[in-house]
């Protein structure tokens with residue numbers, strides 16, 4: 001195993017020792033999936049990030065984290081010094097699609113093969129000719145919609161099932177990204193579904209940028225990812241309405257989330273309400289409702305002796321994908337899943353399952369029973 005790792009990636013001097021230690025403490029792990037075998041970085045290893053996978057067909061780097069700005073115009077002026085594109089930030093989950101062992105696989109942020117996404121891929125993109133021509137490229141996309149297995153939120157423009165939105169083309173081995181303009185024409189040439197491109201701007205074109213954000217905010221979209229034309233940082237900015245939707249989703253399971261989830265969003269929301277001039281637009285009331293309505297629904301369920309659950313309804317092509325997805329959600333994502341039903345719907349299998357939130361259930365149940373709490 002060590003020998004294979006060393007042949008796949010060299011850190012230069014000390015390579016063998018670095019990989020030996022990483023194997024010992026589980027930072028790199030051997031993985032297998034339907035006959036494919038590869039290594040997955042479960043934690044960073046000397047500059048290689050968690051989520052990177054090492055295969056005989058090349059190294060697929062982790063998708064990098066994107067820093068956030070809280071104040072739109074100041075954030076742009078401070079961090080960007082040349083023209084940039086604004087792309088819609090689609091609210092879904094991150095997937096890297098690549099050719100490994102002759103198969104097209106969909107990898108999650110953590111470097112696991114996602115059984116759901118790998119199964120559904122062919123419905124949205126025929127990537128076989130693409131990968132025949134470009135086996136060394138990785139297609140990075142957001143998968144979003146109301147019938148995904150991970151996230152109950154959906155962009156307003158996807159009203160059923162899921163859709164794929166390609167936002168980057170990355171090179172295997174180096175992790176280099178195709179520059180924005182080249183990428184837009186490349187996606188068009190290959191007929192791949194890209195994210196919405198909202199325009200090209202200069203750092204001092206604050207008014208234009210603000211207009212775009214106000215319109216995304218009204219539409220109920222998540223925000224933007226700003227990508228410089230040349231050198232410079234990629235940054236993200238999220239709309240106030242998206243923070244409120246996140247709070248609404250989080251509030252149902254308030255005790256199961258880290259407190260930072262809400263604090264961060266409250267700070268971002270306050271700064272953007274002020275900057276975008278949205279106070280007085282009913283936003284304070286929306287925020288109150290977002291916090292309290294799901295919680296009071298949760299309380300009613302607990303009073304009625306039910307659990308706090310979210311329901312997911314998805315469709316897959318292959319029956320095995322359902323079982324694999326359940327294993328993935330329970331084993332990798334560590335969430336508590338209860339299957340509700342599965343049945344054949346035309347050429348798909350429809351599967352309905354719930355995800356349960358025990359901690360929130362427990363605090364509400366204990367409180368409603370009249371128990372004492374020490375603050």
Ligand code: ATP
Nearest residue numbers: 064065066087088089090093094142167195225236
């Ligand atoms: P981080 O990037 O800090 O790890 P995170 O995992 O919490 O953040 P988000 O805050 O949702 O993720 O923001 C980054 C993610 O946004 C990307 O990883 C990608 O999945 C998603 N995304 C959606 N649209 C785009 C786009 N147009 N360009 C780049 N990323 C996009």
